[in-house]
Amino acid sequence: MTLTTSSKQTTGHVFIAASVDxxxxxxxxxxxWLGKYAASGENTGYDAFMDTIDGLVMGRVTFEKVLSFDSWPFKKLVVVLSQTLLQADLRADLDGKVRISSLAPQPLMQALASAGWRRAYVDGGRVIQSFLRENLISDIVLTRIPVLLGDGIPLFGRLAADLPLRHVETTTFASGMVQSRYEID
Incomplete structure (x- = not known):
């Protein structure tokens, strides 16, 4: 996939879990702390969500966490945003599965549109925050895990102004997870 710019836009979508805090x-x-809930076998809609997206955009930190998993979990192309990582730095088994990009969020979404993407799964705390600041996220599916961590990497960061959300639906699970879907107004 060649990342060039175009006038069309790809929409960004978030599907993420966070502690109650x-x-x-x-x-x-x-x-x-996510393991117990991931292993619960409850259908959180992740597979259905993945069926609606064309590929993933994530930051380097999230990418490095995914590399620590037992196997590569994605069937769709992953674009990793990094200012230092190069395509040549990737393991051979990721050829055709991962592309590195140093583009900022807006030009990246235009480039993805040129490549035929309509919907991108945006993942990783800082990447989600940067895409929110540039109004590139259409909706957020947020699953609250019933645990308090007390400290950690926050899902949301600073914004220049309030970002109104429209609640679409909330689902509760036997494990105590609570999942809400919001559209960005």
């Missing part, structure tokens, strides 16, 4: 990982990036 708003953290997506421990201060060191560990997500061990």
């Amino acid at each position: 708003g953290y997506i990982a421990r201060p060191d990036g560990d997500i061990d």
